[in-house]
Amino acid sequence: MSAPRRTILTGDRPTGPLHLGHYAGALANRVKLQHTYHTFILIADLQALTDNAERPELVRQSVWDVLIDNLAVGLDPARVTFVLQSGVPELAELTQVYLNLVTVSRLQRNPTVKEEMRARGFAANVPAGFLCYPVSQAADITGFEAHLVPVGEDQVPVVEQTREVVRRFNQLYGETLVMPKAMTPETGARLPGTDGKAKMSASAGNAINLGDSPEVVHDKVMGMYTDPARERATDPGRVEGNPVFSYLDAFDPDARGVEELKSRYRAGRVGDVAVKQHLAAVLEDFLEPVRQRRSSWDQRPDELREILAAGTERGRAVVKATLGKVLAAIGLPDVAAMMKTH
Numbered sequence: 001m002s003a004p005r006r007t008i009l010t011g012d013r014p015t016g017p018l019h020l021g022h023y024a025g026a027l028a029n030r031v032k033l034q035h036t037y038h039t040f041i042l043i044a045d046l047q048a049l050t051d052n053a054e055r056p057e058l059v060r061q062s063v064w065d066v067l068i069d070n071l072a073v074g075l076d077p078a079r080v081t082f083v084l085q086s087g088v089p090e091l092a093e094l095t096q097v098y099l100n101l102v103t104v105s106r107l108q109r110n111p112t113v114k115e116e117m118r119a120r121g122f123a124a125n126v127p128a129g130f131l132c133y134p135v136s137q138a139a140d141i142t143g144f145e146a147h148l149v150p151v152g153e154d155q156v157p158v159v160e161q162t163r164e165v166v167r168r169f170n171q172l173y174g175e176t177l178v179m180p181k182a183m184t185p186e187t188g189a190r191l192p193g194t195d196g197k198a199k200m201s202a203s204a205g206n207a208i209n210l211g212d213s214p215e216v217v218h219d220k221v222m223g224m225y226t227d228p229a230r231e232r233a234t235d236p237g238r239v240e241g242n243p244v245f246s247y248l249d250a251f252d253p254d255a256r257g258v259e260e261l262k263s264r265y266r267a268g269r270v271g272d273v274a275v276k277q278h279l280a281a282v283l284e285d286f287l288e289p290v291r292q293r294r295s296s297w298d299q300r301p302d303e304l305r306e307i308l309a310a311g312t313e314r315g316r317a318v319v320k321a322t323l324g325k326v327l328a329a330i331g332l333p334d335v336a337a338m339m340k341t342h
């Protein structure tokens with residue numbers, strides 16, 4: 001007999017369509033891991049609302065975008081369980097329990113939260129829900145009893161905070177919660193933006209979306225930032241910090257060819273336009289099948305609803321059981337049990 005399969009929980013905030021950065025940082029890994037692990041993918045609509053309270057229609061629409069993007073890159077609905085966060089109210093109850101185990105100053109020192117607050121210009125006016133999202137994420141991770149949490153580099157401090165909650169809970173109330181571990185992709189963890197900035201993001205306007213049309217992808221690639229010091233194709237070019245090459249590293253299956261192109265670029269023997277045209281072709285090879293799966297799912301909204309509804313129901317049963325253990329460990333009176341013997 002083999003050991004029971006270990007559990008993975010990972011999540012997306014539905015705040016817009018997913019892009020190549022999401023793919024390189026998280027989705028590619030998920031597609032591989034679905035074969036080895038019991039996988040839950042949480043569409044974290046309540047977390048998305050923590051900085052989008054005024055844009056509920058964006059969150060509602062993005063739930064479907066995110067589901068379709070996951071399916072389009074190759075996640076198999078027969079293997080993975082898609083769960084809608086707001087469909088599992090027990091997560092909110094776990095959050096309330098965990099909020100007592102975390103201090104406000106610790107949340108303010110969380111490097112991810114700090115950076116996200118800076119990017120959103122929140123300062124002292126941060127919504128309390130946003131400041132506390134790592135606690136709600138601790139509920140997500142522990143609620144599903146996840147052993148592993150595949151995330152991009154930037155989410156590691158959030159998983160670290162979950163580990164602190166688990167440690168503290170188990171210390172106070174006895175061994176109850178599963179200790180999770182973050183799992184980051186080995187290569188190409190962080191894709192830069194088309195403008196060369198450190199991170200691809202929708203809000204920075206430097207993203208290539210998984211659902212972009214061939215024309216849009218082509219235009220975005222041809223407009224990419226390269227080596228600003230290079231004026232002619234015969235000038236030696238810089239490969240480091242050049243996003244065109246970062247994308248080739250992440251998406252061109254011909255690694256040897258990429259190395260060759262890099263040395264020609266460094267030597268001033270290939271122009272920016274030629275390199276970009278090659279990249280556009282590489283991305284098309286990757287995106288075309290994704291686009292086809294995407295449009296086929298687009299035509300089956302009933303199936304999408306069924307996937308999300310059935311997955312949420314299965315996920316909810318797991319989280320309910322965890323909440324039962326948590327309340328029992330704390331030792332609060334168990335009303336459900338009282339009703340049974342009544």
Ligand code: TRP
Pocket residue numbers: 009010011012013042044047137140141149150151155
């Ligand atoms: N915070 C994650 C992000 O922004 C999304 C998320 C929500 C998540 N719940 C999760 C990730 C649970 C891993 C596990 O990408």
